[in-house]
Amino acid sequence: MNGTDDGRYVILTGEQDYHDFARVIEWQDDAILHWWTSDICNMINGTDGSSFHPLITKKEKVYIFSSDLCRSLYAIFERTVYVKGVTAFRFVLPPNLFANASVNPDNAGFCVPSGNCLGSGVLNVSICKQDAPIMMSSPHFYQGDQKYIDNIIGMHPTKEEHETYLDINPLTGILIRAAKRLQVNVHVQKIAAFSETGNARMLIFPVMYINESVLIDDESAKKLKSVLLLTSLLTAVPFVIMAFGVLLGIIFIIVACSQHGRPQDELLTTVMWEGSVFSLSFI
Structure with missing residues (x-):
């Protein structure tokens, strides 16, 4: 036809x-x-x-x-x-x-x-x-x-x-x-x-x-590869954020455990100071 x-x-x-x-x-x-x-x-x-x-x-x-x-x-x-x-x-x-x-x-x-x-x-x-x-x-x-x-x-x-x-x-x-x-x-x-x-x-x-x-064609293939690369990066962002959150949680647990057994005044001062740094970093 x-x-x-x-x-x-x-x-x-x-x-x-x-x-x-x-x-x-x-x-x-x-x-x-x-x-x-x-x-x-x-x-x-x-x-x-x-x-x-x-x-x-x-x-x-x-x-x-x-x-x-x-x-x-x-x-x-x-x-x-x-x-x-x-x-x-x-x-x-x-x-x-x-x-x-x-x-x-x-x-x-x-x-x-x-x-x-x-x-x-x-x-x-x-x-x-x-x-x-x-x-x-x-x-x-x-x-x-x-x-x-x-x-x-x-x-x-x-x-x-x-x-x-x-x-x-x-x-x-x-x-x-x-x-x-x-x-x-x-x-x-x-x-x-x-x-x-x-x-x-x-x-x-x-x-x-x-x-x-x-x-x-070559030009369309190039554009498609760019789109696929951008999509892959956007897809990876949530996993990066989750990994970063897990890492911060582990650091907080280690710091908290390391303060166990210190005198009360020193512990309070250290926790408040390190807690401020942690909050600032998290925000």
Whole structure:
């Protein structure tokens, strides 16, 4: 699509809950999808993939709504990476996201018509593409059934070249680096009315694959590192104050114990003098 309007999005600002920052709640004036055969598959979850909420943890799933795939996706934490000196959590699409319904029962709703399930790694999006026989997958059928790979000469799926991933700074939720990799396939089959298709094999035939990548520029990375450094310093201030308070408390206890057993007049004079110094220092 070149300059095609993807429809109107309604997203949240995160003012009420920071977890809702940039979360899509409506697309094309609707809060749910109507293509799939289950409520869970028709849900619109997550952001559009360009930004995420701050304070992301390794244990959570990062949800994304993809209009290209006509469904919501999620990614899970894989490892910590460093991009131009900025720390990022890498999230990747898990294998069971596009698994067959026998492997992942939640995907049964993506079998259209109902019960007509493809193998793992392939999604039939014809229902949302004007009934064109379009099947989506990862490039070279990465994480797909071996039969799709074997049917096409030249398919060599690799994690490094064909995996979709997101590198997100966990503190700010800013996307540092990402690669969105999709393959467009067509469903080839015999048509009884056309003798020319008599020898055609029934298979999922790849047409092209897309690699949409993004990487933070040097100037933005420098600004982000400055913000992260300032945040780290501000975060450390309360701990410094607490440590200083504990140190003063220990000094006071030592001084008080050292005065034990002195004559009353000397003790009173010393405690008053040292108490004044302590109060002045504390203020």
